[in-house]
Amino acid sequence: MSQFRIRSKIWLEVDGQPFLGDGRYRLLSAVQRKGSINAAARELGLSYRKVWAQLKAMEETAPFPLMQQRKGGKDGGATCLTPEVLELMGHFEKMRNQVNGEADRCFSKHFGEEADRC
Amino acid sequence: MSQFRIRSKIWLEVDGQPFLGDGRYRLLSAVQRKGSINAAARELGLSYRKVWAQLKAMEETAPFPLMQQRKGGKDGGATCLTPEVLELMGHFEKMRNQVNGEADRCFSKHFGEEADRC
Numbered sequence: 368m369s370q371f372r373i374r375s376k377i378w379l380e381v382d383g384q385p386f387l388g389d390g391r392y393r394l395l396s397a398v399q400r401k402g403s404i405n406a407a408a409r410e411l412g413l414s415y416r417k418v419w420a421q422l423k424a425m426e427e428t429a430p431f432p433l434m435q436q437r438k439g440g441k442d443g444g445a446t447c448l449t450p451e452v453l454e455l456m457g458h459f460e461k462m463r464n465q466v467n468g469e470a471d472r473c474f475s476k477h478f479g480e481e482a483d484r485c
Numbered sequence: 486m487s488q489f490r491i492r493s494k495i496w497l498e499v500d501g502q503p504f505l506g507d508g509r510y511r512l513l514s515a516v517q518r519k520g521s522i523n524a525a526a527r528e529l530g531l532s533y534r535k536v537w538a539q540l541k542a543m544e545e546t547a548p549f550p551l552m553q554q555r556k557g558g559k560d561g562g563a564t565c566l567t568p569e570v571l572e573l574m575g576h577f578e579k580m581r582n583q584v585n586g587e588a589d590r591c592f593s594k595h596f597g598e599e600a601d602r603c
Contacts, residue, residue: 370499370500370548371497371498371499371504372497372498372499372501373495373496373497373498373580374495374496374497374498375493375494375495375496375584376493376494377491377492377493377588378491378492378493379489379490379491379492380489380490380491380492381488381489381490382488383490386489430488458595458596461591461595462491462588462591462592462595465587465591466493466584466587466588466591469583469584469587470495470580470584473579473580473583473584474580477576477579477580478576
């Protein structure tokens with residue numbers, strides 16, 4: 368049955384509502400890297416409106432602030448993520464890698480060349 | 486950060502196309518249990534057309550037959566799943582449970598009361 372391939376995903380919920388999954392993780396990473404919502408939207412090929420709506424939905428359920436303004440500098444400040452979100456993203460990435468790894472191990476056990484002997 | 490909850494899912498792909506996830510697993514289980522596509526659709530609150538379209542999409546990519554007719558009996562036969570699909574569903578269920586369990590363990594490690602000490 369080697370034509371099959373396993374895929375897996377994780378996401379975090381707050382009060383039963385989706386809060387952080389792969390899509391929003393990419394979005395937050397882009398905001399942090401580019402320093403503005405506008406530049407993040409451009410990088411992701413999304414409209415500013417769509418990115419802003421996602422961030423607003425997250426802010427409404429987040430138990431802490433998501434973004435802060437970094438004042439000053441030659442380009443007049445930038446948007447960056449709060450330490451709380453950066454910490455959460457770190458946990459998310461580690462958990463995602465661990466869960467994906469477990470999915471791959473399960474798949475090898477059930478579908479790999481060794482499977483018939485398990 | 487105990488207001489968060491982790492969720493996870495797995496699915497199997499064939500040639501990069503989704504083949505079996507939670508929804509189709511429920512659908513196949515219902516067909517097997519009820520003995521007909523029609524009765525399965527009723528149980529799941531879906532139209533016959535929708536269930537049939539899902540099964541047809543699966544059959545087009547499946548590397549083996551999905552369903553067979555069981556002839557005879559007082560109700561004139563029934564639709565049941567082939568041994569190959571039943572075996573695949575068994576693997577899927579075990580893998581899903583293992584991956585969900587790993588997601589819960591990761592979450593406890595990163596977000597549980599013990600997390601600060603990790």
